[in-house]
Amino acid sequence: MAAAVGGLVVAALIPTRWMRWVNAVGNRAGMVIAPVKGPVWSLVNWIAPTETPKPEAIRVLEQDRDRWKQLYLHALSDHDDWVRKIEQMYGKGTLYADLPLRQLLRPVVGPSAEAGGQLEIRGGLRDGVALNTVVTTEGVQLVGKVVRVGPRTSYVRLLTDSTAGAIDGRIMTTDKDPGPLCKALYPVGGRMLQGRIRIEGPNPKAPEVGQLVRLVDDRWPRSAQMLVIGAIADPPPRQESTGWYVITVKPTVDLDRLSEVLLRITLPEAEEPLPAPSTDGGKP
């Protein structure tokens, strides 16, 4: 008994780099309790749903509308990006096509961290899930990224988790018009993000509660750009003495209570390296 407790104390204090093998054991342990955890999670979400269920037809139409809107905004953002690149490279920039994606709808087994901020998903290496796969809701709400993959399960870090780091987004002043860019939205607890923006121009308009914030961040895959990070929430944006606004952004759904998520898996053939841009004056 004493040896066992001593061993556990030592194991608890051993640095991370020597204990990575425990992660695999943890994945297996997660699978062992999944037959109880998964049904309980589904039952709880069925008994106490986070939002009022809408008729199926309306839900599908709304999702379709949101998806097309995201694609449209994504195309606009791509266009701007291309123009910028062409200007930078004097017409010799690399213009690559959008990466093909496979979308996989998988059920959520439940939370995987005691402090929250992570979800366990029924889908792993066998389904083609890889590290950093972007995860969204069935609509276009961004959920997070895959941070650990097991054979049959994977773990997603929510974008509201304290370890998720900063994320950049663009405030949408109307449905179509992109507004000011908000650099570095940080998780601040309470399932919210907070950031500061400076609004300039001849006719500056303060951000308002309810305006959507969409992803515009080079650290995220191109296919994820213009997905919804959330909507500006209470407390209303306030202007500091320096002229910057502090905004609080809340995801449009409760990310900790999802029952299904959509994995946006980049297809392997798309990951082949692209040829380097020509630098010899346009010769092939």
Next chain:
Amino acid sequence: MPVPLLVVVLGWLCLGIEAGLRGVLSISVGQMQSAPSLVIPLMVFVCICSPPMQALWTAIGLGVALDLIWQHPTATEPLTIIGPNAVGFFVAAQFILAIRGMVIRRNPLTAAALSFPGAAIVHIVVVAILTIRHVWDPALPWAPTAELGARMLSAVLTIPAGLVVGVLLMPLAPALGMTSGQSRSYATRR
């Protein structure tokens, strides 16, 4: 059913139910979340009912299981750290074993009442171990004061969970090794 198998089945159920209910029962405390535990009341109940060695091994087993299923998010890959909960459960089990002679073991309220100090001890030990670990391994983002605050709230939330577990498991007390006071007193008379 043999006692170890019964404890394994109960532990498996409590772990699964605790993990499944965590999303709906959790309360946000700053960047942390507090939620009641079902595994700690189970450990308390086993400690009330079972012989000391059996209770201690059960506590270690449940602690290891908890260490394996709860990951610690980091800036890169989430970590599974084996040990903190196991040691915490062991220390809490020692405490329960030390005071179980002073409580009414057949009352479900006892499980609820002892769940709070049990949970508090587990969380204090976990925070202490991870704080020490953080000195030389800062891979894990760690804020001891905030963690301790959120975990103490979890300990308070564990009291009603302890009552539920106590009521549900009381019929299983004899199977877990609890002998009734009456039969023991008859035995001494003989």
